Amino acid sequence: MGLEIEFKDLSGYPIGQSNWKQASYTMMKCKSFLGSSVGQKFLVAITGLGLSGFVLTHMLGNLLLFVGPDAYNLYGHKLTSTPLIYIAEVGLIVLFLTHFGLTMKLTRENRASRPVAPNQLPSNVVKRASFASRTMALSGLMILAFAVLHLVTFKFGTYYETTVDGVPMRDLYRLVAEEFQKEWYTAFYLVCMVILFTHLSHGFTAAFQSLGLQSSRNKLLKRSGFIFAVLVGGGFFIQPLYMYFWGGN
Amino acid sequence: MKLHLKIWRQKGPQEAGSFKDYSVDNASEHMSFLEMLDFLNTSLVQKGEEAVQFDHDCREGICGSCSLVINGNPHGPETGTATCQLHMRKFKDGDTIVIEPFRAKAFPVIRDLSVNRTAFDRIMEAGGFCSVNTGNAPEANAILIGKETAEKAMDSAACIGCGACVAACKNASAMLFVSAKVSQLALLPQGNPERGRRVRNMVAQMDQEMFGACSNTGSCEAACPKEIKLENIARLNREMVRAAWVE
Ligand code: SF4
Ligand code: FES
Numbered sequence: 001m002g003l004e005i006e007f008k009d010l011s012g013y014p015i016g017q018s019n020w021k022q023a024s025y026t027m028m029k030c031k032s033f034l035g036s037s038v039g040q041k042f043l044v045a046i047t048g049l050g051l052s053g054f055v056l057t058h059m060l061g062n063l064l065l066f067v068g069p070d071a072y073n074l075y076g077h078k079l080t081s082t083p084l085i086y087i088a089e090v091g092l093i094v095l096f097l098t099h100f101g102l103t104m105k106l107t108r109e110n111r112a113s114r115p116v117a118p119n120q121l122p123s124n125v126v127k128r129a130s131f132a133s134r135t136m137a138l139s140g141l142m143i144l145a146f147a148v149l150h151l152v153t154f155k156f157g158t159y160y161e162t163t164v165d166g167v168p169m170r171d172l173y174r175l176v177a178e179e180f181q182k183e184w185y186t187a188f189y190l191v192c193m194v195i196l197f198t199h200l201s202h203g204f205t206a207a208f209q210s211l212g213l214q215s216s217r218n219k220l221l222k223r224s225g226f227i228f229a230v231l232v233g234g235g236f237f238i239q240p241l242y243m244y245f246w247g248g249n
Numbered sequence: 250m251k252l253h254l255k256i257w258r259q260k261g262p263q264e265a266g267s268f269k270d271y272s273v274d275n276a277s278e279h280m281s282f283l284e285m286l287d288f289l290n291t292s293l294v295q296k297g298e299e300a301v302q303f304d305h306d307c308r309e310g311i312c313g314s315c316s317l318v319i320n321g322n323p324h325g326p327e328t329g330t331a332t333c334q335l336h337m338r339k340f341k342d343g344d345t346i347v348i349e350p351f352r353a354k355a356f357p358v359i360r361d362l363s364v365n366r367t368a369f370d371r372i373m374e375a376g377g378f379c380s381v382n383t384g385n386a387p388e389a390n391a392i393l394i395g396k397e398t399a400e401k402a403m404d405s406a407a408c409i410g411c412g413a414c415v416a417a418c419k420n421a422s423a424m425l426f427v428s429a430k431v432s433q434l435a436l437l438p439q440g441n442p443e444r445g446r447r448v449r450n451m452v453a454q455m456d457q458e459m460f461g462a463c464s465n466t467g468s469c470e471a472a473c474p475k476e477i478k479l480e481n482i483a484r485l486n487r488e489m490v491r492a493a494w495v496e
Contacts, residue, residue, distance in 0.1 A: 009450055010375055010376075010453045010454060011450055011453035012453070013446070013449055029496075030493070032449060032453075033489065033492075033493035036449075036452045036453060036456055037455075037456050037461075037463070038462075038485065038486055038489045039493070040462065041462055042489075042490065106461075109461060110419070110420035110421075110461035110462060110464070112459070112461075113354045113355065113420055113422070113459055113460055114418075114419065114420060114421045114461065115352060115353070127322070127323075127417045127471040127472050128468055129419065129466035130466070130467075133464060133465065133466040133467070134466060136464065202465075205465075206464070206465035209463075209482065209483050209486070210486055212483050212486035212487030212488075212490055213483065214479070214480065216479075216480045
């Protein structure tokens, strides 16, 4: 025992302590890291990549639309009937809330750092920054709005029933086919996928930068965002088109 | 050559500023951009008007004092060139040139085109140094440093601390500057012992100064007169993770 004097440096980090209790030391380390803009961007990157993983598997799962109603419905049934789905859903919500909350906080702070909005400058040459990179907050909010509508339309949409191999299950295929018979809905969906494309094309690459993994040597990692966005965006693009033209019968 | 200038005039930090039109009639294309402004100022003073205040010192691209946003570009339209190294031959006769100060919350305008960049000094004071006095330079082969590492450290050390990266960034983020300073020292053995503490404190100071976070847009790299690479920012991020994990 003895006097407990806390020596902290600028970042709130303990220094010169020989008898630090391990737990509180680790806490302080975490607080110092996550309190910094770099640490917060690190979390945005991790959660962004998690959500990217989700959209990728979602897109791959939807490819079963091309196989046929039974395959698609069976996949949906299998997915929703395991108890693991609740864990996955909770995980997804946590990923989403962290990503959303932190990006909104950082966007506000970033705005405050710049006393004049870029478009108020009389001449603004946007230095190299891509359109996608400058509009991440907006595209993100649009994806959020879309996601909510998407859940309402499909997850909480009309419940048709069907039986596959004698097992009764939800006929989601029918609902999908119906929705994509509407021109306006298909058009709206496609526009949203373009927005998703721009968000991913910047976000996926940028995540690896925030994690500190980019280097000028690794050209593939730099292009990974574009490749990933083409893959996911492209997949989500052809599915509604297919359902619009061939899904009716 | 004849030039039309739209220059930001502002009396002080609290005052509201605005653009004023000036014209320069016989500037030479051999003048540097700053000489052209000197030329303008001479004529203003002769007319009894107030000279335009702007920052400069070495005028050879090494001190980082000059600034200006020229036609929307920090340090002007040329890549890898500081304002003092920009020459009027890069413009055309009869051009209109818009000249503004660097704009960031952390860089308040002092007057006209001159901004207060002491926030950078405070970031340096927070950790941009080696606190151990190592005495005279040791024998060159005593500490071996790989060629690639030495080159990288040298590239990072080229940062002149001008703040163009902040001016170019939509978030007014100072990440390129801080990452260059952190990299330069983290790559070399002399900077190694204080590596973790340095990066944590410099980033903490950077956040405190109200610079924005990094959105990875790459504007800073495009604006930097010393062509400091984004790779440095990745290294800074890596250093932060390392500091939280290892130390
Ligand atoms: S990184 Fe480049 S733009 Fe930023 S302060 Fe250093 S030299 Fe200037
Ligand atoms: S005046 Fe020194 S770098 Fe331009």
